[in-house]
Amino acid sequence: MEWPATSGDYIVGDANSSVAVVTLASDYTAWGLKNYAICGTCFTENFGIEKVIVNVLANPNINCLVVCGQESAHLAGQSLLSLAENGVSTMAGSRKIAGSNSPLPYLNEIPMTAISRFLREIKIIDLVGNKDPAAVQKEIDSCTGSKRSEAHIISMPEIDENSWKKYEKLVKQNVMSKIKKV
Template sequence: MVWPVTSGDYIVGDPESPVAVVTLASDYRSLNLKNYAICGTCFTENFGIEKVIVNVLSNQRISCLIVCGKESTHFAGQSLLALAENGVSAFGGSRKIIGSEGLIPYLDEIPVTAISRFLREIEVIDLVGITDPTVIQQAIDSCNGKERSEAPELSMPEIDEQSWKKYESEVKKNVMSKIKKG
């Protein structure tokens, strides 16, 4: 299997490293980090997180995910941390990240088994808001690889600019709710 398995805004470092780094809305290129398997951005609380999960799980060496950098307007970092802490709710047929502040925090494009496995096998380190390369590099260097079971072959459907439309009614409902509360 060719790794990484899904496209995105990232660079591959040492595929043998146990560390993946998500810099959220910060430019990973300017941080000059090293000793990671994959490092890239994540802007959205749904498809972006799904791509992170798929690429992390599809490399059996990765056991640590560092979430750092400037938060995105979609609360991708907060949503990743909420996922790691609370999991997902399958209420209403969709898998919603419990406690996410994002408008459409649904992980419906990947198998529930992938989400469960991510929660069991990947240690998520919270450095949201941290953009200091020295601090991030120390976190990378402190991660020790732990044994993971063999990574399954995972695939991800193609996502385009129209993919969000299946959540259009939910977005409108959430936006109106936030306007009324405001």
């Protein structure tokens, strides 16, 4: 299978590198980073994180994910860190990132086996909010580890401007529960 496995806003560096970099809402193209396998943005706490998981797992050389840059309005960085720390909870057939403060922190488009493997095999480096290319490069260069046993290939459905609508009912429930508390 061709790598990266799914589309997105990223650039591919050295596919043999053990590091992936997510710059959240920051423009990675101006940072001049090097020595990474893949570097790109992640704006959303659901489809965006799922695409990161798919692409990271599809390259068995990657064992470290540096999460840095300006946080998005959807708190994708905070959600990634919550995922790493707390995992997901399953309720009403949905997988919600436990502890996420995002509006729609649901990872329903990829299998639970992929999420579990990501949590087990990938080290997350927290540089959320850090936009200093030198500091980010230092973390990239310090990431070491052995190649993972094998690539974990999963498919990712195509995402478009209407994909979020599957969560419309959950959004309404969340809004109503917040109104009732006031």
